[in-house]
């Protein structure tokens with residue numbers, strides 16, 4: 001049994017789905033006539049990516065990458081690619097789909113990596129933005145919600161691999 005104490009609900013499933021619909025439609029408008037690839041960052045982005053992609057009525061591909069930088073609640077600051085892209089992104093417009101932007105180190109690295117693989121453009125679509133500990137300057141084009149400096153879990157986000165399945169966003173009490 002875990003001794004973690006779960007906080008109150010910050011965003012419900014309905015709120016998240018409604019926001020995903022708005023962002024999906026925005027992406028559809030912004031990328032009309034383009035060949036887009038959504039790159040989901042495993043594993044945190046899965047629920048959010050599923051919500052957003054079903055609201056984008058364009059021809060598109062999806063792919064996934066897995067990277068690691070976090071152990072427990074603290075970032076190591078080093079990004080390692082555990083699973084690389086399958087599809088060829090050369091000349092394509094890529095949208096990286098992520099669960100949360102915290103220090104920004106992971107996404108800053110990924111944006112650079114995807115650019116070196118020849119993408120025509122790279123933008124970020126993140127479920128959450130936690131600007132309190134930002135370490136690098138990063139442009140996040142599509143943001144679901146802003147959160148305070150809390151340790152967030154649920155809707156894909158984990159603490160030591162737990163709580164990803166919660167159908168809402170909450171946080172762990174200190």
Ligand code: IMP
Nearest residue numbers: 101102103104105106150151152157158
């Ligand atoms: P960053 O490189 O510091 O921006 O961290 C990115 C990754 O850290 C995210 O993709 C998450 O996997 C993880 N992370 C950052 N903050 C939280 C949090 O509050 N809860 C769960 N995971 C987090």
Ligand code: MG
Nearest residue numbers: 041043044099
């Ligand atoms: Mg993540």
